[in-house]
Amino acid sequence: KHILLLGAPGAGKGTQSKRLASEFDLEHVTTGDALRANKDMDISDMDFEYDTPRAYMDAGELVPDDVVNEIVKTALQSADGYVLDGYPRNLDQAEYLSEITDLDAVLYLDVSEEELVDRLTGRRVCPECGSNYHVEFAPPAEEGVCDECGADLIQRDDDTEATVRERLSVYHENTEPVVDHYREEGVLVEIDGEQTPDDVFEDVASVVDDA
Numbered sequence: 001k002h003i004l005l006l007g008a009p010g011a012g013k014g015t016q017s018k019r020l021a022s023e024f025d026l027e028h029v030t031t032g033d034a035l036r037a038n039k040d041m042d043i044s045d046m047d048f049e050y051d052t053p054r055a056y057m058d059a060g061e062l063v064p065d066d067v068v069n070e071i072v073k074t075a076l077q078s079a080d081g082y083v084l085d086g087y088p089r090n091l092d093q094a095e096y097l098s099e100i101t102d103l104d105a106v107l108y109l110d111v112s113e114e115e116l117v118d119r120l121t122g123r124r125v126c127p128e129c130g131s132n133y134h135v136e137f138a139p140p141a142e143e144g145v146c147d148e149c150g151a152d153l154i155q156r157d158d159d160t161e162a163t164v165r166e167r168l169s170v171y172h173e174n175t176e177p178v179v180d181h182y183r184e185e186g187v188l189v190e191i192d193g194e195q196t197p198d199d200v201f202e203d204v205a206s207v208v209d210d211a
């Protein structure tokens with residue numbers, strides 16, 4: 001199955017995608033994680049504003065399409081079934097995606113702006129195994145320590161309040177038109193993303209089941 005999961009920064013795409021990938025045996029393709037793993041990749045020869053993905057990410061801006069499209073193309077080539085998270089983020093990326101693959105379901109996690117800010121500023125992540133936590137909504141058993149692997153949790157560089165605001169404004173300007181595009185095509189399934197993670201997953205899984 002080819003599943004696309006859309007939503008604003010903090011809507012729960014990563015949380016739900018990881019679970020979908022493991023329960024439905026899909027590849028989790030996420031441009032955010034791929035870029036974080038290659039933050040210092042030298043892109044200075046491509047004549048962009050900045051020399052590395054890190055500079056864009058820490059500013060809350062989009063990494064140039066040429067870089068991201070290439071990552072997605074390579075990842076999808078080697079994936080049979082997948083859940084795609086964090087891409088497409090603008091209409092040009094959506095156009096590119098339609099040229100390289102087809103989709104069985106497009107889901108959108110709907111979460112209010114205030115909730116997004118609370119989720120992102122309270123998020124903690126494990127640098128070793130990638131597990132996600134929230135200081136209030138999903139705390140680890142021992143404060144600051146990963147339940148899965150015991151590593152010390154960190155805050156993502158782009159989860160500061162100022163960068164979160166910038167990411168949300170980039171989302172409104174560039175990515176909301178992508179959501180509207182799939183809605184107009186009649187393929188968008190909207191999910192209430194403000195329920196508990198388990199309840200959100202129940203809704204998401206039932207759509208994927210039928211896809």
Ligand code: AP5
Pocket residue numbers: 007008009010011012013014015016031032033035056057058060061062063064065068085086087088089093119120122123124132133134135137138158167193194195196197200
């Ligand atoms: P990316 O890594 O994709 O970040 P994002 O879209 O901003 O999304 P997040 O990972 O912040 O949030 P999420 O929706 O996955 O939420 P999560 O499940 O973690 O992108 C980062 C940067 O990379 C971009 O800014 C850009 O620079 C670059 N980039 C990436 N893709 C790109 C592209 N295609 N083009 C160009 N540039 C690109 O949940 C958030 C928090 O909420 C967690 O703490 C979690 O525990 C908690 N939570 C989750 N669900 C619930 C719930 N139901 N109730 C309560 N709390 C919850």
Ligand code: ZN
Pocket residue numbers: 126127128129130131146147148149150151
């Ligand atoms: Zn861990």
